Amino acid sequence: MNILKIQQEWFGNVKGDILSGIVVALALIPEAIAFSIIAGVDPMVGLYASFSIALVIAFVGGRPGMISGATGAMALLMVNLVAEHGLQYLLAATILTGIIQILFGILKLARMMKFVPRSVMIGFVNALAIMIFTSQLQHFVGETWIMYALVALTLAIIYLLPRFTKAIPSTLVAIVVVTAIVIIGNINVGTVGDMGIITQQLPVFLIPDIPLTMETLLIILPYSFSLAIVGLVESLLTANIVDDMTDTESNKNKESRGQGIANIVTGFFGGMGGCAMIGQSVINVKSGGSGRLSSLVAGVVLMSMIIILGEVVVQIPMAALAGVMIMVSISTFDWSSLKNLVKIPKTDSAVMLTTIIIVLATHNLAIGVLAGVLLSAIFFAAKISKVKVTEGQVVQNQKKTYRIEGQLFFASVSDLPSKFYFGDTITEVEIDLTQAHLWDDSAIGALDKIEAKFAQNNINVNYIGLNEESKQLKKRIGGISNAAGH
Amino acid sequence: MFKRILLAVDGSEHSIRSARYAIELANKFEGTTDIIYVVDGKTAKEDVLHSTNKLEIEKKREEKLKPILDMLDKSDMDYNTNVLHGDPGPEIVEFANEKSYDCVVIGSRGLNDLQSFILGSVSHKVAKRVNCPVLIVK
Structure with a gap:
């Protein structure tokens, strides 16, 4: 790689990258906290992950302008591991995920993405959206109308504010307004503080505290494998979207390796595994970001905000986060696929629905993708086996x-x-x-x-x-x- | 007077209707028509998700504009097609002002008050900020 290209990728768009990086950092905070809660870990685990992944990917990613961090798809895969074995195993699994992803990158498996048909990808995002939505339902159990009103207010601000200004991410404004209402009105609702602790310090290097045995490996390997596959599927899909939005090319194998390196580093610094984020990457490009600097700025600003504002962050009501997650799930879902359901070939619809059903039944996006690929392979074989x-x-x-x-x-x-x-x-x-x-x-x-x-x-x-x-x-x-x- | 016309389209019924007006206008003044189609983030995501590769995305977008391109082909007029990425409103405004067109023709989606409150009207935004006259086709 030559110096000119590095210079272009880092400093070709300094002003745009810094501004969009700040916007992304503000939009990342609520999501990182909410995804931690989905995974069942302290909010800091998701915040450290988004900080360290964004930072590392800025240097080693293959798609400048793409934003990576803690994601819903990955968080949903970790739930059982965390519930049964705890955080230390999750950190070890994150490191192993990174190693597997680097292997995928070295073996140039990004090419294999072309074997994942569209209908499987559409099933993937739709299942992801449904799971993010259902993961929020638990926060409504036994709640009063106040909770519902706060969620409704959050959503109203998120969707209506962009009509007046796009300078500040509407999710952040919604969080700030709803948190302020709860603090000032002294309303008694569940907050982030109830779900875990926010520590106002930088992550430190730690080796996961687990026995280094075959048994441990066998516990984390299936999780790591699923995480590696899902992380790459979502990252490469996101890379394609950013490619299209910016009309530029990207290096998919480098991105696979980069995701791996980012996950290894993150595991050692107490963060949960992550991958590229479709929503945040779209926000970044829309806000004028296109270079590596945007991801770096996003990570650094995110961490600075937490260190400065940690005490406020614990007071964010769960209702506000649930509202943000409902928005994430609505924008993740591919609504055009509903419209197309009757138009596209029956086999494509069957593959898409099968992918969704298997994901929802197994709570595992990786199994859904593999089953979808297998089913479409069978359909393909049936189609071309007419002699x-x-x-x-x-x-x-x-x-x-x-x-x-x-x-x-x-x-x-x-x-x-x-x-x-x-x-x-x-x-x-x-x-x-x-x-x-x-x-x-x-x-x-x-x-x-x-x-x-x-x-x-x-x-x-x-x-x-x-x-x-x-x-x-x-x-x-x-x-x-x-x-x-x- | 209207020698260089910019036609903003999105492949919808409304934009096909507005294409008819743009062509007629250009014919009257013996001018030319350029097409601008802006792919926003949501559409980019949908297009990528529904296509296996870059060529397919391009083909899909061409198909979307095909009725309009067919009309222009029939009219024997010189035209250019510009596919840009970003927020449709600001992109169209910037493009029109930068290349100083004589007129921008754009279709209106015909949203009601509530819809335009939530979704925002691209044609209003363009009409407000473009320097030249704007023809909004209902």
């Missing part, structure tokens, strides 16, 4: 031509022999493979079987129109070499 066989006329009482069209592979050849008629009193059969492609040994096997059946009736089989690749495969496996080349 057409056309039977020609008998020529001079001794020769007949069959034309095969389609992809011959394990899923498509099982009923291929039944499409041939072996009882003709002829001496020669020609199989035209011009419109066919042989993919595997099942294809060769099926042709062998057809050939053998014809041979039983003393009919000789000839192949024509094999393409080069299919010829190679046939030669290698060799079963029908006796008939080929005649």
Whole structure:
């Protein structure tokens, strides 16, 4: 990488990056706290994560202008681990997540993203939105109308304020106003302070306090694996969105590695695993941010605010945070997919709905993605496994031509022999493979079987129109070499 | 008088209707029409989510504008298409003022009072801040 490019990525847009970084920091605080509460850890764990991830990604990320931090998708994956084993295991799992992501980056697995179909991605964001929303319902249990009124007020400010000014993030104004009302009116509602402690100090380097045994590894590995996959899926999706919004390219493998490094560092500094944030990245670009500096500024301002304002932060009512999370869930959900549900192919809708249902049933976005990819692979195989066989006329009482069209592979050849008629009193059969492609040994096997059946009736089989690749495969496996080349 | 017209579109019915007026106006004054389409953050997210790659995104956006481009093709007029990213209102204003067009033609979504209070009206914003005359097509 040359100096000019580094200079451009860091200092090509100083004013825009500093301003947007500040805006993002202000919008990040409520989300980082709320995501910590979803995961079941102290608010500081999410705040440290957003600080350290934003900071590290500024240097090692592959997509300048993208904002990363503690996210809902990752927080939702941690719930059980935290509940059963506690924070130290979460920190260890975060470090392992980073290691796995670096491996993904080295193995250039970002390319594999193209195997995740759109319908799975849409299912992913919709399931994420639904889970963020349902995670808030617990805060309403047994609450009075005051809680509902405060949530409604929060949402009203969030959605209406941008009509008058876009200079300050409306989520922050909503939080400040609602917190002020609760403090001044001395209203007794649940606050952030009830959920955990805010410490007004910088994170320190710590090695997670866990036994370094095989058992520990087996506990955290499944979580780390899920976290690594979900983190990369969301980060690469976000990178594509930022690419489009800024009309520039980004290095996806570098971003995978960067996410890994950021998670390792974060785990050692007491933060929970995170990834790129769609909403915050869109806010950043909209506010004029496009360089690495914006992410750095966001992290530093976030931490400074917490150190200065820690005492106020604990007084933020849960109602205000629940309001912010409802907004996050509304903007995460892909509303256009509802409109398109009847328009798009049925298989696409099925994949999308399956992804959502599996995520909601397992509470695991990673399993949903894998199941969605698998299901769409099966649909794809079913779609291309349609093979057409056309039977020609008998020529001079001794020769007949069959034309095969389609992809011959394990899923498509099982009923291929039944499409041939072996009882003709002829001496020669020609199989035209011009419109066919042989993919595997099942294809060769099926042709062998057809050939053998014809041979039983003393009919000789000839192949024509094999393409080069299919010829190679046939030669290698060799079963029908006796008939080929005649 | 109206030699260089800027037509702001979003692919909706309203923008197709406003395209008709823009073309007629340009024909009358033997002028040209340029198209501006601004992709905002929400649309960018949707487009990326619903496409597998960059080419598909471009194709989708072209398809969105196709009825309008077809009309312009038929009119034998010179035109340029500009796809920009950002907040539609400010982007259109900046583009129109910078390139000093003679007239901006834009469709109105026809929102009611409550909707325009919540969503904000792009055409109002443009009409207020663009230096040249603005034709809002209802």
